[in-house]
Each structure stands twice: as C-alpha cells, then as structure tokens.
Amino acid sequence: MTTHTEPRLLAHPAFVRFWLARLAGIMGNQMLMVAVAWHMYDLTSSPWDLGLVGLFQFVPALIMTLPAGHLADRLHRGRIFASCMFVQAVVALTLLSATVGHFASRELILGISVLLGLARAFQMPAQQALVPLLVPPSLLVRAVALSSTGMEIAVICGPALGGLLYVTGAANVYVCCTLLMLTASGLMLFVHYQHKPSHLAASWASLFAGVAFVWKHKLILGATSLDLFAVLLGGAVALLPIYARDILHTGPVGLGFLRAAPAVGALTMSLVLARWPMRRRVGKKLLMAVGLFGLATVVFGLSEYFWLSLLALVVTGATDCISVVTRNTLVQLETPDAMRGRVSAVNSIFIGASNQLGEFESGATAALWGPVGSVVVGGVGTMLVAGLWFRFFPALAQRDRMQSNTSTHP
Template sequence: MSKRSVRRLFAHRQFMRFWFSRLAGVSANQMLMVGVAWHMYDITSSAWDLGLVGLFQFVPALVLMLPAGHTADRFHRGRIFAACMGIQAVVALALIFATQFHFASRELILGISVLLGVARAFQMPAQQALTPQLVPQDMLQSALALSSSGMQVAIIGGPALGGMLYTTGATTVYVTCALLLLVSAMLALLVRYQHQQAHLAATWQTVLAGFTFVWHRKVLLGATSLDLFAVLLGGATALLPIYARDILHTGPIGLGVLRSAPAVGALMMSLAIMRWPLTRHVGRRLLAAVAIFGVATIVFGLSSHFGLSLVALAIAGAADSISVVTRSTLVQLETPNEMRGRVSAVNSMFIGASNQLGEFESGATAALFGAVGSVVIGGVGTVLIAAGWFRLFPALARRDRMGPTVAA
C-alpha cells in the first residue's frame, strides 16, 4: 500500500475513530483472556477446565450469531459494538470484585465465559459489517489490511501486558481491562456513518439469508470452512498455560509472550500484504498457508525450547494472517451492504467455532493424550484438511484474483 493510500485512510476520521475503538477493545479482550485462563488454571490446574472456558464462550455465540447478524443489518452498527464493549467492561468489574472479596471460583469463571460469548456474538457481525461503510470501496482492501495490522498490534501487546500485570495480581489486569473497554465503548458511540435502517421482518428466511448467500458461493464457503476446520484442529491457545508452566517452565510473563508470538508473525505478514497485496493465485496461496500453519503447529507441539516454540507460533500466526485477510476481503467485496451483517455473522460463526470450540477440543484431547499429543494430532489434522480442500473446493483452489465475481 502506497504512502498516498495510507494518508487517504488516515484522513477518514470515522474509520480511524473506529480503528482506535477496536484497538482498545481487542487489547482489553486479549488481556482479559490471559487473566481468565491463568486464573482458572490457578484454581483448578485442569486442562479440561481450560477447554470448558472456550466451550462456554462458544455455545452462546453459536446460538445467537445469526440473530446477531440480523440485528447488525437493522440497527446502528457502531452502537451495537459499543454495547458489546460495555458488557465486557461489566465482566471485568465483576472479576475485580470476585478477586478482591475472594469469591472467584471455577463456576464464576465459566458463567462469565457465557456472558463473553453473548457479547462476542453481537460484536463480530457489527464490527465486520461497519468498516465497508466508513471508507470508499476502492480503499476497502487497504482499510482491511490496516485494520488487521492494528488488531495484531493489540493481540501482541494485550497478552504481553496482561502477563506482566498478572504478576502484580489478577485485580490489576481486570482494572486495566475495564478502563480500556470503557474507552472503546465511548469511541464507538462517536462513530458516524450514513445509517439506513432496514425494515426486515424477523423470519427464518431473513435470519438465514446470510448462510444461504455463503452456501451458494463455493469460494466463500470453501474459504470460511477451511478456517473453521484448520483452526479447530490446529489451535493450541487453550493449552498455552500448560506449556508455559509445565513444559517450557516459565510463568505468567512467559504465557503472555507465547500468546503474543502468533500475533507478531501475523503483524509482519499483514504489513507485507499491505505492501505487496495478494493479487494472483489467491486460492492456492490460501490453501498453502493453511498447510504451513499445520506444520508450524506440529513443531510447536514437539518443542521443549522456549525460543523454538516462539518461532513456530510466529510462523503459524503469519500463515493464519493470509487466511484472515483473504477471507475478509473476499467476503466484503462479494457481499452487498444490506446483507453484510448476516453474511458477517456466518463468517463470525465459523471464526468463533474455530477458536472457542477449538479450545474445548484442545482441552478434551489433552485430557486424553496429554498436551503434546493434542497439539501434534491437531497439526497433522490441519495439514490433511488443507490437502482435502484442494479436491472438495476446486473453485477455491482455482481462484486467481481477489476482486468480486458477483454484482453487488
């Protein structure tokens, strides 16, 4: 992306306001995840319970995602995003009181995970569908790349800062999260765009329209389902507390660094894509990147050296960044504005399934085969998925360019 394009993006005040809102919100969310995961492992020392944290976030997100997409197509998307930040701020405040008055428990953390899942269900479609309304269409790919880079900075800084703050106590982490989430909510409320309220009856046809749209476009279906199964099998995030304490023998700071490593790789790849966009052989590069993600996951699973583990996670993050940017651009370019909330809900459902359900899968298989066995099996499965998608979705494998193939 040229310097002129960067200057044009920074001149769009509403986009930058929302960019900073997301930056604060994602940073706080990442810190919150580090605090909650370490807190749960301190209480129970159970891989199964770490997996349950992901499952309890996933179930409400799965149930509510399609209605949330319908909501994002009817109401002001900035206000929906602000409300979701407010809910997460309430969660952080609840954790502050629970920690200070010594009633934090396994059950409380699982209950809070449900509330986080509800907030995520409405947050994701709103934030994905809002960005295309804040910049001209010819700048959309650049805006998505800049958004991805900013979010990776938050994903890098959030866990690392969360790990450092946790050494002074869980309360410090939760107070910082609450403040950042409130700032994010206030910035989102200030976002202005030309909102045209859609008068959509809440019928099964309108609610499921996003799924129908994706189902009949095999390139989108292949790209989103590829991410679902690849991260579902290959994700090792839920097991990082086990690796940090029992395998790599580091503490909360080390956990924060481990959680940040994939984002470092993703940030570097996002910057590379901004400079050299993926304009040709998009489908094949996407499938190859997922295979690399699987191989890097296997290396991480087998590693007992902290430095090698960080490199493997960074490579996995870089490969995943290709998937994220490619999928996001394809979805937004091929979807008309009045459908973006519902289509983004389907995309978010796949993302949520791959992340939260993937955490549960990691915890469950770790309870059966151990942490190392769980990660290695998942990495092998990811490589097999990438190979299988070449045959199952030939339209995706043959996709050459990023631009839309259907009219808006």
C-alpha cells in the same frame, strides 16, 4: 498503485475512530483472556476446565449469532459494537470484585465465559460488516489489512502486558481491561456513517438468509469453513498455560509472551500485505498458508525449547494473517451490503467455533492424550484440511484475484 495508503485511510475519520476502538477493545479482551486462563488453571490445574472456558463461550455465541447478524443489518452497527464493549467492561469489573473479595471460583469463571460468548456473538457481525461502510471500495483491501495490523498490535501488547501485570496481581489486569473496554465503547459512539437498514432484514423470516447465501456461493462457503476446520484442529491457545508451566517451565510472564508470539508474526505480515496486497493466485496462496500454519503447529507441539516454541508461534501468526485478510476481503467483496450483517454472522459462527470450540477440543484431547499429542494431531489435521480444500472447493483454490471480473451477487 498508490504509495500513500495510510494518508488516504486517515482521510476517513470514522474509520480512524473505529480502528482505535478495535485496538483498545481487542487489547483489553486479550489481557482478559490471559488472566482468565491463568486464573482457572491456578484454581483447578485441569486441562478439561481450560477447555470448558472455550466451550462455555462458544455455545451461547452459536445460539445467538444468527439473530445478532439479523440485528446488524437492521440497527446501527457502531452502537452494537459499543454496547458489546461495555458488557465486557462489566465482566472485567465483576472479576475484579471477585478477586479483591476473594470469592473467585471455577463456577464464576465459567459463568463469566457465557457472558463473553454472548458479547462476542453480537460484536463480530457488526464489527466485520462495518468496515465497508467507512471507506470506499478502492481502499477496502488495505482497510482490512490495516484493521488486521491494529488487531495484531493489540494481540501482541495485550497478552504480554496481561502476563506482566498478573505477576503483580490479577486485580491489576482486570482494572486495565475495564479501562480499555470503556475507552473502546466511548470511541465507537463517535463513529458516524450513513445508516441504511436493510429492507431484506425487515422481518425475522429472513433470519437464515445469510446461511442460504453462504451455502449457494461456494467460494464464500469454502473460505469460511476453511477457518472452522483449520483452527478448530490446529489451535493450541487453550493449552498455552500448560506449556508455560509444565513443559517450557515459565510463569505468567512466559504465558504472556507465548500468547503474544502469533501476533508478532501476524503484525509483520499485515504490514506487508497493507503495503503490497496480494494480486494474483490468492486462492492457492490462502490454502498454502493454512498448510504452513498446520506445520508450524506441529513444530510448536513437539518443541521443548522456549525460543523454538516462540518462533513456531510467530509463523502460525504470519500464516494465519494471510488467511484472515484473504478470507475477510473475499467475503466482503462477494457479499452485497444488505446481506453483510447476516453473512458476517455466519462467518462469526465459523470463527467462534474454530476459536472457542477449538479451545474445548484442545482441552478435551489433552486430557485424553496429553498436551503434546493434542497439538501435534491437530496440526497434522490442519495440513490435511488444506489439501482437501483444493479438491472440495475448486472455485476458491483457483481464484486468481481478490476482485472478480463478474459479480456473484444474486
């Protein structure tokens, strides 16, 4: 095993530009999410409206993700990513104008959420399917882990900086978001690779080929659906403004730290995985990590102490990182390149459902049971899902190594 992971990856300039673009883009997106959530709660003080922000992102993403995956197999994936970053920069500029002009409203934020959902629908398949084209297969596991490291750095810095800037005014957050997303879009225009349009995606008749591929390959189905049900039930991000203001009694700065806490754990774990990749019993470790994610979510839901809440969120981030790196690597290794865009689109549906639809689920159940009941029930449900997946998907639970000895490609 090489001890020079970073220099070997740095020898691939296209990957480095992509890494920096993701860093800037995700940081801007995370700052934007903090500002939008706090802005909405300031306007309405309604858990239901916080949930609607997630729902309004999810529905358009659900409708457009399969066509987006089809395009990711036909068009230049880097340019798709750059375009999505530019759209998000326009969204941030719109919110800046609304804040300065004093016409920000509940309806505007929900409309903006629709645009964010559309941008995410096209961004995710292109982004996920791009990494294997920028590095050789021998570096893929480490590239995925290092990409996760960059993402977690952004998710740490973005919310914390967003919370601090929000104290000085929402407009300052939106200015920074605009600059970061324009930077990401510009960097992606210089990510070059050998683009080969998939002949399997030559017609729109192949639109659902990714769904059929995932359904046929139970290991991929188990890995992707695990994220859907675990994060759908266990996600508490949408309720963080409520916890920050009404339970833990902190302001926007506290919200920023709460949003950043999972990324602290994820960053630490991604660095560990980049240096010491998992080699054996990867399926069992994946499911155990999801179970621990659920337990930490329960602890967060019950906590009334800011330090304990931060610690619990750090654990959720560390365990989620194990899940993300393992699932993404398995999916990429088990999918031929000609299918990666459409399979990544299916994966994006699961991720989007777990995140945006999970935010709606959290907001809706919080309106019925209160925020504590919503988070605790969701955490318990996540632990049950991890246990059930041992039985429902034995191919995933029994997977020993990342790279199988035999190909599963049709």
